[in-house]
Amino acid sequence: MVSTINWKDSKVSILDQTKLPHEVIYIDCTNYLTVVDCIKRLSIRGAPAIGIAAAMGVAIGCQDIHASNFEEFIKELQPVYKALVDSRPTAVNIQWAVNRMDAMLLKNRDKTILELKELTIKESQDILEEDIRINRQIGEWGAQFIKDGDIILTHCNAGSLATGGYGTATAPIRVAHEQGKIIHVIADETRPILQGARLTAWELMQDNIPVTLITDNTAGALMKKGEINLCIVGTDRTVKNGDVANKIGTYSVAVLASVHNIPFYVAAPISSIDFNLTHGDQIPIEERCPEEVTNISGICPIAPVDVMVKNIAFDVTPAKYITAIITEKGAFKPTDLHILSDKSIDFTKYRIM
Amino acid sequence: MVSTINWKDSKVSILDQTKLPHEVIYIDCTNYLTVVDCIKRLSIRGAPAIGIAAAMGVAIGCQDIHASNFEEFIKELQPVYKALVDSRPTAVNIQWAVNRMDAMLLKNRDKTILELKELTIKESQDILEEDIRINRQIGEWGAQFIKDGDIILTHCNAGSLATGGYGTATAPIRVAHEQGKIIHVIADETRPILQGARLTAWELMQDNIPVTLITDNTAGALMKKGEINLCIVGTDRTVKNGDVANKIGTYSVAVLASVHNIPFYVAAPISSIDFNLTHGDQIPIEERCPEEVTNISGICPIAPVDVMVKNIAFDVTPAKYITAIITEKGAFKPTDLHILSDKSIDFTKYRIM
Secondary structure: OOOOEEEEOOEEEEEOHHHOOOOOOEEEEOOHHHHHHHHHOOOOOOHHHHHHHHHHHHHHHHHOOOOOOHHHHHHHHHHHHHHHHHHOOOOOHHHHHHHHHHHHHHHOOOOOHHHHHHHHHHHHHHHHHHHHHHHHHHHHHHHOOOOOOOEEEEOOOOOHHHOOOOOOOHHHHHHHHHOOOOOEEEEEOOOOOOHHHHHHHHHHHHOOOOEEEEOHHHHHHHHHOOOOOEEEEOOOEEEOOOOEEEEOOHHHHHHHHHHOOOOEEEEOOHHHEEOOOOOHHHOOOOEOOOHHHHEEOOOEEOOOOOOEEOOEOEEEEOHHHOOEEEEOOEEEOHHHHHHHHOOOOOHHHHOOO | OOOOEEEEOOEEEEEOOOOOOOOOOEEEEOOHHHHHHHHHOOOOOOHHHHHHHHHHHHHHHHHOOOOOOHHHHHHHHHHHHHHHHHHOOOOOHHHHHHHHHHHHHHHOOOOOHHHHHHHHHHHHHHHHHHHHHHHHHHHHHHHHHOOOOOEEEEOOOOOHHHOOOOOOOHHHHHHHHHOOOOOEEEEEOOOOOOHHHHHHHHHHHHOOOOEEEEOHHHHHHHHHOOOOOEEEEOOOEEEOOOOEEEEOOHHHHHHHHHHOOOOEEEEOOHHHEEOOOOOHHHOOOOEOOOHHHHEEOOOEEOOOOOOEEOOEOEEEEOHHHOOEEEEOOEEEOHHHHHHHHOOOOOHHHHOOO
16 A cells, blocks of 8 residues: 655655545655645645644654754744644544644653654554555445445545555455455545545555546436446544545535435544534535636636636535444444543444444 | 538638637638638537538538539539548537538429539528527527526537527527526536637627636535525537536536536527437437647647547436426426427427526
8 A cells, every 4th residue: 555644754744635546656745834834735635634744744843843842842842733723623633643742741851852752753654554554444344334346425525645655545445355255446536636536446446445436516417317326535624523524525425326326435633523512514615716616726727717616625424425434443333423522322232333 | 699500702711719718810611611611620619509510511522513403413512411420439419510511402393503512501501590599599598598697607618609690508698698687607628629618608798798717626616605696508419308418517517507406507599409319318429639638729839749648528417307408498307308309299298498
């Protein structure tokens, strides 16, 4: 599997996904501002992956800090935290990663500055490795929903490229494939940035998982013809009531699936669940520049100059359209998701098996 | 209004829509094969426009025929008819136009060959002029459904560029605009050929009708937010039971509109209604080459080389999702459409007013 992000020779090495599938090029980030820029430019994207990038961004930001004590060190870190958290608003993983790095530092306040710097590198590595482990677990829990012969629609890229590896939405697909089930993936191309065409199709082809590319507006017609058996997507932020923010177009896929009685699953590592928000309407939704719509890949103009554009990057799918949310702790009904935030409840009783 | 197609100096002059919105270039067709090629290459597209192109294709095909009598003349015409009818399978207008030209010739079998040649030019001109008149009538019947302040979603281009002029889906929009209603159009970009981005946005901007461009997968999210009041689309072929074939993605828009209780209208000149077919499943659906999906505008590759692609050009929207079908004879419930094929019925009683 291609590496999405790694710590290498005191640098954060990020696969530049804006160049895929034509070129496989890594960007070496020697400071946190380059990491922030990679996140903003979508060189790295996908909720889990930008969480890892944020953790490594904190780690590399730490290396440049000159501080004589812990308080000074933490104070110097604040602009690093802020730049990372502000880089993209919708995914909760950046905030989650920054909080985790900060909590780790606080727990180790008695250590030397040099030790703290080493610890941030180690913690960001741990986050990367845990992510891959978690995705594998999501795959195990999710594969039960995939039958031999199934045709599976996915939207955008919640694949290995959106994570440390293995993917979230692609994890059940990869496990089913490993189990020897004959499956076929339909990848929505996912305008405007075309993550489905550029990334999902590419990474599945690398691993010899059969995949067919369609335009986003074809999914409904295939559902009507009975040519989709289930849908699996990722999420940028899922909230306590089971509402799911994900790439623009996810909502339409979920509504269409519901009308055609097709199960619709969301693969959500717990790091992408924001238990502080109770309703999808509270999720900040990023709007991006018109040029993403009017100039494909930044080089191919497809619309009149100065046309007005509405470029909403995400939408929110209400819980009622979601068959199950698949986490590393099991698959749950969206309305049961909140039990994961209550340590007094035995969540295993709520698992869908 | 820009001319889509015209007979000029013994040639068929066709606006090359593959070059829009960047260049306004006309292709001069001096023989029917060039007309066929224009239709296949989508230099001219839209059900009414390719009907007109077919009529003019017959007319220019006639000019080159050397025949000594009527039977020979008609025999020589058969390959012209066939090439035109075979150029695109879904829209019924090509067959309709060829039938009309043929019927006109049969009615004038006593005329000289020279006179017949002149008559074909005149008949194709008549078809063009009638088309514009019919569209204007569709606009008058359809504008009643548009209120001051409405935001109107349209898919693909059923505008003046898809017709002889004025458009079908855009006709009610243009009339409402002329009536002084404040309206705003949301144009789906309409992958893969991007007729919404390249053509609809462009032609509405030419006429100062406010328009905002979105990716196809954004429509559902806008509906959910209450930012779409109604939808109007065109049709390539509508059948007796009110099922509507139109550009891929129309079905998804209709289902989403239905779920959000948003009225969904189809503008359909009677030439695009095929009363010989009783059900949408009988409509032949064109599949086109993968390159339309993988190479935007033929120059911008966006997917892995050799990826499998499903490129269905049209889908069928069942009558149950359609609020009304707007023809030049009035707007009708889809289930009432069949009365237009029965001369013994007073269709005016079925009009939605």
